Amino acid sequence: MNRKDLNPDEGPVAAFGVRLRGAREGRGWTQEHLADLMGYSSQHISAMETGRKPPTLRSSLSADTVFGLAGTTASFERAYIEIKRGALLEGFPEYLSREGQAAEIRFFESGLIPGPLQTREYAQELANSAVQRGDITPEQAVDRVEFLIERQAALVRTPPPLIFVVLDESCIRRPIGGPAVMDAQLARLIEFAEQPSTALQIAPFSMGARQPFIRLVHLLTLPDRSLMSYVESQTQGHLDRELTSVLPLVRNYHQLQIEAASQAESVAMINQARKGTP
Template sequence: MAHVKCLDPGASPLHFFGSELRRLRERAGLTLAQLGDIVYLTGSMIGQIETAAKTPKDEHIPRLDTALGADGALVRLWEMAKRQRLPSWYQRIAHLEATASEIRVFQAQLVHGLLQTPDYARAVLRVSSHDDLDAAVEARMDRQRILRRTEPPLLWVVLDEAALYREIGGPQVMAGQLAHLLDAQDARNVDVQVLPFKAGAHAGVLGSFNIYSFDDQSDVAYMEGYEEAWATANFKDVRERSRRYDRLRASALSPTDSAELIARVMEERYEHVPDPRRGPMA
């Protein structure tokens, strides 16, 4: 007998939506697989929606509502659920990165975690008062394994020029980090654009943010604050940030020109620092 996960409708609006979906499905006498066949989703996907492990796409909701004879109840409930913040566990950035097919990032202050070197990550994480700094660095490096998968996500990073000049960890660490950014440009699934100072006021002045796209569920917009993360699947919020991201990409240098700028900063600021990619001189 298959294990059925207990639901907690009060945990979040997304959990409440999932519990109602399960209630209606069981009332209709349908298994996960049977409902999935009707609405052109896998039974596994239906189960993950019920347990709030995944967010459905807007286009899924009317099909589910019709199949279960909900008379619009699921549609109305989804309108409420998707406007709320996602459950706290869903805001874990590693989960979003590991399941996304495309990751769009704007970083106003630092190099993004997926492109950080271990030394740079250590210098960044040290100011966060981690009890186990080694474990925190290892966890951040472990996140980067998604970029080496057989089918990795597309990573598009718009990086404010300020991040190239903010010396994190000292000259040697920064030289290594900038060299790593140049190497990352060679990956088929990674694009890095630098937003130059001359862009002036821009669409990202309110701070850094990420947008995660998935093959089988709604896009998620994500931001981090001092105390907590903020994530939403609300279509209007995600669309607004997508438009903002498009404007940032339009204002940024091309990937080729960005690489030239990164190389120029390396030469101008760290000319006498050995290039960590070349190893020790004989």
């Protein structure tokens, strides 16, 4: 595709390229200069501008930093998420834009390992199952896994966010994929627990009714110390910034951390699961 042929109506990837080129030329910058600012080669920028290379989460975030659009409705990140949202639950794209900025992130999950801690193979098994059920297309399955890997990469930054994770015991007991897939996934949890900016706990079945959550809950603390929550049903997600409804979730999460197994005890439980012992 050459410059004369560039047409935003050809699709969202082309529209992204038109926007990127327009923003660059509006500043009077060359592709080489933008490439230096974004940390890419000029060939990569050219390919993005002409739609030959689709944007990634990393490149979108980089463009937002360069053009001062981070967190705005006109951000490149938002445009990127729109490209990918066919493989995502409604409500989740808006949450992702905040997760990438958060100073502290708290996850609770029941039944499945949360996305930021999943191995590629574990994520692929989940995506393949969704295809078999007819929930998504094979193309969306590929997008879902690649998007997850990019999401994980966006959490690797300096300084790193503090990430607290509490998993229902079902997460480590429910087999996903074959033994090798599950063993590698459990090993990944142990690696996560060993990082200096993370904490991992298991909420054992014995907590019973004392466990306050029954489905996914994400809590974010942004750099300005504002709070927001994200919860999911089977078909949609909900992002909430109202303190009157977010603070009860925060209190419940803190209570969950008090009652859950310690990190040392949790790692021991994970190792037991790897050996197939109760």
